[in-house]
Amino acid sequence: MPHLHIKEFKTIELPAVQDEVHFNFIADNANHQDEKLIATEYEGEDFFLLVKEEEGRSLLKTDKLTRPASIYNVHRALLAYAKAAGLEVIASNVPQTQKNVHLQTASALKKIDYFANDFPREKEVRIEVGFGSGRHLLHQAANNPDILFIGIEIHRPSIEQVLKQVVIQKLDNVMVLDYDARLFMELVPSNIVGAIYVHFPVPWDKKPHRRVISTSFIQEARRVLKEGGTLELRTDSENYYAYSYETFIAFPKITLQIKKNHDIAVSSKYEDRWKKMEKNIYDVIMVNDEISPELVIEGDFSFEGSSPRSADELLALHNKTIRFDGGFIHFERVYKLTNGVMLRISMGSFDRPEHLYLIITDNRLSYYPQLPLRSPINLEAHKHLLKAVNG
Numbered sequence: 001m002p003h004l005h006i007k008e009f010k011t012i013e014l015p016a017v018q019d020e021v022h023f024n025f026i027a028d029n030a031n032h033q034d035e036k037l038i039a040t041e042y043e044g045e046d047f048f049l050l051v052k053e054e055e056g057r058s059l060l061k062t063d064k065l066t067r068p069a070s071i072y073n074v075h076r077a078l079l080a081y082a083k084a085a086g087l088e089v090i091a092s093n094v095p096q097t098q099k100n101v102h103l104q105t106a107s108a109l110k111k112i113d114y115f116a117n118d119f120p121r122e123k124e125v126r127i128e129v130g131f132g133s134g135r136h137l138l139h140q141a142a143n144n145p146d147i148l149f150i151g152i153e154i155h156r157p158s159i160e161q162v163l164k165q166v167v168i169q170k171l172d173n174v175m176v177l178d179y180d181a182r183l184f185m186e187l188v189p190s191n192i193v194g195a196i197y198v199h200f201p202v203p204w205d206k207k208p209h210r211r212v213i214s215t216s217f218i219q220e221a222r223r224v225l226k227e228g229g230t231l232e233l234r235t236d237s238e239n240y241y242a243y244s245y246e247t248f249i250a251f252p253k254i255t256l257q258i259k260k261n262h263d264i265a266v267s268s269k270y271e272d273r274w275k276k277m278e279k280n281i282y283d284v285i286m287v288n289d290e291i292s293p294e295l296v297i298e299g300d301f302s303f304e305g306s307s308p309r310s311a312d313e314l315l316a317l318h319n320k321t322i323r324f325d326g327g328f329i330h331f332e333r334v335y336k337l338t339n340g341v342m343l344r345i346s347m348g349s350f351d352r353p354e355h356l357y358l359i360i361t362d363n364r365l366s367y368y369p370q371l372p373l374r375s376p377i378n379l380e381a382h383k384h385l386l387k388a389v390n391g
């Protein structure tokens with residue numbers, strides 16, 4: 001994680017611009033006076049820089065919840081703030097000269113809004129969940145130029161590596177998304193996907209709720225797959241194989257193909273490792289044989305007509321949880337702004353909550369840095385949030 005150790009943190013008059021990086025406002029953690037967030041905008045992306053103040057040595061880094069996909073943009077923002085505020089840097093892992101890589105302008109990298117607003121449907125779509133080194137994704141894309149491949153990954157270095165390869169190999173049929181694939185599935189239109197690849201997912205033996213394959217993931221996969229489309233799980237974990245098989249077979253009607261130690265066109269880095277260890281490799285392939293109803297999601301994330309509670313009442317929401325049928329809202333942290341309050345919340349379903357901020361200033365409410373995913377459970381959570389923050 002890029003960071004600067006600084007002698008002493010200094011505020012600057014905001015809003016300010018330094019080297020094309022915009023600094024808009026500062027939020028002070030109401031319960032931990034040593035923590036501040038600096039609202040930053042660079043190349044159209046909003047995120048926070050996080051300040052941890054300590055006696056004689058403070059830390060400036062990115063906030064995990066909002067950090068941008070491009071590490072270079074983080075570097076740039078950290079250096080720009082240090083320059084604008086005249087901070088004395090004691091130690092840092094941020095290179096002073098930036099490589100000329102602009103991932104934000106790399107057209108293959110998409111944000112979740114891109115898919116939420118107008119899902120691409122001109123070509124057949126195939127999705128790879130957790131592409132890692134990207135060998136399979138890149139191989140498939142190079143060999144199937146008429147198919148659009150959407151690669152979803154949450155590990156930033158893997159994303160950066162694959163984006164570079166997309167440019168080098170001049171592939172125009174790959175889109176890369178930094179997002180939880182389980183949430184992404186909820187906004188894919190029905191019956192448009194030819195294949196979903198889940199190759200060597202993390203087994204999460206101790207935290208099974210984090211697994212990609214689950215009853216709800218399979219349900220969503222069946223909805224988004226075309227008739228004859230496939231969900232292809234490949235794993236070296238006997239445990240994950242057995243768990244997935246049971247989860248698939250619990251559906252009243254399903255078509256499955258099971259293969260053991262069957263080579264595919266390209267072997268991934270993980271696969272090479274497992275093969276050297278002479279581990280068995282299992283494929284569970286679900287063939288979708290149904291046409292699903294269209295996806296209809298009603299409602300929006302508007303705050304129109306809101307009349308927020310007083311700042312003290314909002315700050316008192318710290319650590320409160322609201323539970324409702326199928327979901328919840330938890331107020332994780334509260335911040336003071338010069339003209340209002342900011343709440344860090346987790347909301348939505350228990351197994352896949354969204355984490356984001358809500359800014360409340362002078363009767364204006366807005367999510368930051370972006371709206372929650374437009375899923376039925378998040379829309380329901382929004383209604384409960386309106387009740388909690390309005391008087």
Ligand SMILES: C[S@@+](CC[C@H](N)C(=O)[O-])C[C@H]1O[C@@H](n2cnc3c(N)ncnc32)[C@H](O)[C@@H]1O
Binds near residue numbers: 201212270271
């Ligand atoms: C063990 S690696 C396998 C990578 C690659 N498929 C391969 O075969 O080499 C699993 C990958 O899935 C990613 N991942 C885990 N959970 C995910 C999720 N919910 N959404 C998207 N990617 C995820 C991890 O970051 C990791 O890169």
